[in-house]
Amino acid sequence: MSLISDIDYGTPVSKSEKLVTLTIDGMQVSVPEGTSIMRAAMEVGNKIPKLCATDMLDAFGSCRLCLVEIEGRNGTPASCTTPVADGIVVKTQTERLKQLRKGVMELYISDHPLDCLTCSANGDCELQEMAGVVGLRDVRYGYEGENHTHLGKDESNPYFTYEKSKCIVCNRCVRACEEVQGTFALTISGRGFDSRVSPGMNEPFLTSECVSCGACVQSCPTATLNEKSMVEIGTPEHAVVTTCAYCGVGCAFKAEMRGDELVRMVPYKDGKANRGHSCVKGRFAYGYATHQDRILKPMIRSSISEPWQEVTYEEAIQYAASEFKRIQEKYGKRAVGGITSSRCTNEETYLVQKLIRGGFGNNNVDTCARVCHSPTGYGLSQTYGTSAGTQDFDSVEQSDVVLIIGANPTDGHPVFGSRLKKRLREGAKLIVVDPRRTDIVRSPHIEAAFHLALKPGTNVAIVTALAHVIVTEGLVNEAFVRERCDWEDFQEWAAFVADERHSPEAVEKYTKVPAELVRGAARLYATGGNGAIYYGLGVTEHSQGSTTVMAIANLAMATGNIGREGVGVNPLRGQNNVQGSCDMGSFPHELPGYRHISDDATRAAFEAMWGVHLDDEPGLRIPNMFDAAVEGTYKGMYVQGEDILQSDPDTKHVSAGLAALECLVVQDLFLNETANYAHVFLPGCTFLEKDGTFTNAERRIQRVRKVMAPKNGYADWEVTQMLANALGFKMDYAHPGAIMDEIAALTPSFTGVSYAKLDELGSVQWPCNEKAPTGTPVMHIGGFVRGKGKFMLTEYVPTDEKTGPRFPLLLTTGRILSQYNVGAQTRRTANVAWHPEDVLEIHPSDAENRGIHEGDYVKLESRSGSTSLKAVISERVAPGVVYTTFHHPVTQANVVTTDFSDWATNCPEYKVTAVQVSRSNGPTPWQEEYEDLSRKSRRIAAEAAE
Amino acid sequence: MSHNSDEKLVYMANQIATAFAQQKHDAAVVATRTHIAKFWDPRMRAKITAHAAAGGAGLSPIAKEAVDGLPPVKAA
Ligand code: SF4
Ligand code: SF4
Ligand code: SF4
Ligand code: FES
Secondary structure (H helix, E strand, O other): OOOOOOOOOOOOOOOOOOEEEEEEOOEEEEEEOOOEHHHHHHHOOOOOOOOOOOOOOOOOOOOOOOEOEEOOOOOOOEOOOOEOOOOOEEEOOOHHHHHHHHHHHHHHHHOOOOOHHHOOOOOOOHHHHHHHHOOOOOOOOOOOOOOOHHHOEEOOOOOEEEEHHHOOOOOHHHHHHHHHHOOOOEEEEOOHHHOEEEEOOOOOOOOOOOOOOOHHHHHOOOOOEEEHHHHHHOOOOEEEEEEOOOEOOOOEEEEEEEOOEEEEEEEOOOOOOOOOOOOHHHHHOOHHHHOOOOOOOOEEOOOOOOOEEEOOHHHHHHHHHHHHHHHHHHHOHHHEEEEEOOOOOHHHHHHHHHHHHHHHOOOOEEEHHHHOOHHHHHHHHHHOOOOOOOOOHHHHHHOOEEEEEOOOHHHHOHHHHHHHHHHHHOOOEEEEEOOOOOHHHEEOOEEOOEEEOOOOOOHHHHHHHHHHHHHHOOOOOHHHHHHHEOHHHHHHHHHHHHOHHHOHHHHHHHHOOOHHHHHHHHHHHHHOOOEEEEEOHHHHOOOOHHHHHHHHHHHHHHOOOOOOOOOOEEEOOOEOOHHHHHHOOOOOOEEOOOEEOOOHHHHHHHHHHHOOOOOOOOOOOHHHHHHHHHHOOOOEEEEEOOOHHHHOOOHHHHHHHHHOOOEEEEEEOOOOOHHHHOOEEEEOOOHHHOOEEEEOOOOEEEEEOOOOOOOOOOOHHHHHHHHHHHOOOOOOOOOHHHHHHHHHHHOHHHOOOOHHHHHHHOEEEOOOOOOOOOOOOOOOOOOEOOEOEOOOOOOOOOOOOOOOOOOOEEEEEEOOOOOOOOOOOHHHOHHHHOOOOOEEEEOHHHHHHOOOOOOOEEEEEOOOOEEEEEEEEOOOOOOOEEEEEOOOOOOOHHHOOOOOEOOOOOOEOOOOEEEEEEEOOOOOHHHHHHHHHHHHHOOEOOOOOO | OOOOHHHHHHHHHHHHHHHHOOOOHHHHHHHHHHHHHHHOOHHHHHHHHHHHHOOOOOOOHHHHHHHHOOOOOOOO
């Protein structure tokens, strides 16, 4: 294995279809119009020296190293900024050019500290390389003149250093921050010799606007911006391409290694989801993999009041299997079940659901997608016939109007957020529907045309009102609807939405959004060109989550914004493999590929392959499992890679359910909150330690590759396999590739998927089968999966979670960039520098009424429970609305959320809880009790069993 | 809502019925029934069926009719 060095073409690819032919160093080459001479030269294999150019960024033309001569033209133009022209004859290497380049390099080097031998970028430095390339052997000015070595380092960022003396002011970092990331955190301050890069107003990186995406570090040609891990460990020697295990964007990375030590994660330019970009989580926050809190040995105990006993895998597995069998004998076959994880691989979720259906003999399997995107599955399959987003991420480059509903892409899906912002800076228009003024509403060079700051819980009313405007103002794309949708359904729907009660004026009373804004937004979406909708958990996590998804699908159909590039309906998935875990049959009513368990033919195919009889009845969904546990009909559960106690709503009910179980098996990296109630703990392994695949929000299946041996001894799929075998359900896969082959054999939309194909193509988007051998970037081209698109009636039904005198405020929850989900991973990295605790955002007027000041401890109380945390006074939230995150277990924001849920899928209503906020002195009794329970429950007996 | 299961199941059935209530009555009943049959596990269906048989307190008319017509639950 060796390092994977991406070819740097110097300037971005031109998308022109017109070809231009020129001669470079005697060789003819044809390239798209608009290509730079530098890039064209690279195409014929001639690498022109360069410092300020790199193909992730637009050409800048400042270093003057890339000069060329063009026959018949005066001077020596910079090849990075000079486009090709038909018939020109270019020379990249002449005596004159050599001298000029040497002169340029001499100037750079004379001001550069010459500590190459001990420099952390030694061997990985473009300045060093260019000195060699131009044949610099001596510096006529000497090294004694004025230089910048006194400037020192900024080490405030936990992950990278800024060593000012090494800066050559090439501006690449500044442009990366602007063009790639879109944060505009960096400037060049000072003039001439004194000029230097500076974050914000000469602030340290950590306290500046910088979001630590790493794009500047990636683009820096010198050691000026350098990963601290490189400084500490040294340069890597081999690399493996893998996929980020954090969010649903699915960024591809090169894991750059020295032996089995991970030196750094570098975003992979050929990654089709991220195109060479990353965010702070995937790029830097992998330290949890080697964190001391990881549990590496299996443990058991007969009751949760006892300390854990370390045992062998065999003992733990045998114990778990015998308990499950005992429970089934005593309470019936359907008294046990399990939960698959959207963080684990497709192969692993497939195996867990297979174990439950085949080994337990029932369908009590669900996944954490239940609590995030299950309404997407329901809503999109009703309307379009498939449970997935319609586009690839590249599609946004063709969008003219982007409608974001209940999503916060710059925090939740940062790399997609950056790609979206780029398109917005190019002129696409933005509409945001969100109770909070999220960053995307107004950020450098971006301003939403409309921000509909609705009252939480009124999504259906707003989206139906948008439809009302489209229908009543004659903005429907009738040709599209007639050709592609069920016309009768459409007519019924059009009459329904046209009713006066759905007008923006009528709904303004409860949505609190001025009608004119709704009208303006509807007109823009319907008439502004390619209209694309992106939505997130602000849509799904409501009692009408599924209805909103259908309302969104209706909008896209009515305006013809579906079935081509630049448009579509795109759920932004939370966790890395939410799409995959749903595809893999993790829902209790569906086998892999979204086929109902009652379908005899589908069941027969699985029965034949698995050699067992399958129950034809749907199983329990996660919230139903807790209810059944409390009620006494559900007694045992296998939970892989999921912290239901912290992530699920109404913590007290969840903990009552867990406490009622006779056998809870938790497989995880850490003793998470759920494990406080567990009887068997099976150590989990990280994405760095196993092979498999993840499927991102674009339905893109990508490889996860093992770069180091599992510290706990086994990959997660191997542990599931052991448990299945102990239950008497035979599994003997040698490698996850064989599991994928079985998935492909049983799932129509996956028949063309194999590890060989993924290795060859990098990734594929399902459906991938005979009809689409290389996958399907955009769905529903020419026709919907279900045939005719189906319009659904979407009546607004207010949630029963209502504010009143006791609980006058509405709490909505979300997340922030640096932390991930329940924080089990990110809290165990230096990312805590940005988010050490969860806080409550409250509007100044609500704070004032309650005598609350910035930083005060406040009690947040609902009818479910109460917790306490610090207050942050913010105008991002409207009066009457408060906001918090759920990344930290001490806060346990879900003690406060309720058990209301989506009517169709039971996806919990996280986004609306009626609360009261008051000043407090410290933790609530529940926090104290729980802290005590956690401490006791996490004890591990001193003498480990041999 | 309490976690008392009958009450919760009635609430859930009514929520489903409300979601389909804009359709014509018979269609709404069928849609509600199909939804429950498709997504509820047998013990939940058995419970709501028994509740409906005992008068169905709290069930909306669409929900009641939908539940009354559910096919009987087979034993595991
Ligand atoms: S890390 Fe990212 S956000 Fe921070 S300065 Fe660099 S490019 Fe900008
Ligand atoms: S920090 Fe690096 S990328 Fe930025 S201007 Fe200096 S040398 Fe160039
Ligand atoms: S967390 Fe998401 S956006 Fe960030 S690197 Fe990972 S996949 Fe990409
Ligand atoms: S690379 Fe062209 S001017 Fe710097």
